[in-house]
Amino acid sequence: MPNQHADMSAILFVFISTIALAFKGVFAKFAYMADMSVDALLLLRFGIAAPLFWVGVYFMARKSAPLTASQWKTCSFAGLMFFFATYCDFTAISKIGVSVSRLILFTFPMMVMLINALLMKKPPTPHQWFVFFTTYFGIALVMAPNGMASLDGFDWVGASWALGSAFTYAVYLVTSQEIMKSLGSVRFTAASGSITLLIMLAVIPISASSEDLSFPIDGVFWATIIATACTVLPFFMLFEGIKRCGATQASLITLAGPIITVIAAWLILDETLSSLQMVGAAITIMGVASLKSTWVIDMVRKIINRPKVA
Secondary structure, X not given: OHHHHHHHHHHHHHHHHHHHHHOHHHHHHHHHHOOOOHHHHHHHHHHHHHHXXXXXXXXXXXXXXXXXXXXXXXXXXXXXXXXXXXXXXXXXXXXXXXXXXHHHHOOHHHHHHHHHHHHOOOOOOHHHHHHHHHHHHHHHHHHOOOHHHHHOOOOHHHHHHHXXXXXXXXXXXXXXXXXXXXXXXXXXXXXXXXXXXXXXXXXXXXXXXXXXXXXXXXXXXXXXXXHHHHHHHHHHHHXXXXXXXXXXXXXXXXXXXXXXXXXXXXXXXXXXXXXXXXXXXXXXXXXXXXXXXXXXXHHHXXXXXXXXXX
16 A cells, blocks of 8 residues: 555656646746747746755755766756757747647657667667657648648748757757766756856857846746746656656656647647647657557556456
């Protein structure tokens, strides 16, 4: 029974985290409606989140050894990739809406798979190629539900931003998978997030105009919600869930994220998808989900083969 309760609490942690992360795009849209620019929103988000992550380090990992120069170098590269991923993500939301941008971003697990195959110099398996083509077939239906005719009015620039976010986020995850073994997830995120903030403080004030760096009260409110409820708190809940149930099971639960985002965008922002786009979304989600199908099969086998208790 204790294990069962632990599993249920882990599922609850991961699911609540998934819901919070799914609403990030919706809240970002509200910030844009309040006349806050992408640049100002990102600066405020990381300006609030980075210190809070270090508060988490103090309570959860303050007795750990300081980071080495090599670890800071890896965290700096990861922070740079996360800067690109976040900037592309929020720009895509502003251009093509929450629903479509989330679905394109959701291709990042497949990109992680391909990057790892390239680094290991090992060709992808037939199943991985199946995931590749299935995922992008689904995305093609979302982007062009009426065939070639619908491509004329499609925002290719916005879609490119979303794809750029998916790719750079995949590079960020590949970079982080080794360093987190020695640093731990809390310290890694605090360090890489601080680097992301420093890059934003260095780049955005130079590249953005004075109008882009205005901070209206309503926009500040939504940026604060994004930084706390959709960044810091979900992170701690997600990794607490991973600690209790494992990364594989947690990743399966997070597959609900794009569905939650699309439903929220429909109910709150009046964004809609056609029937064919919904089919494409389902194909994309199932394609990515099949990456974890081995875990599901193993779990079913364990249940079937479990000894009967008299």
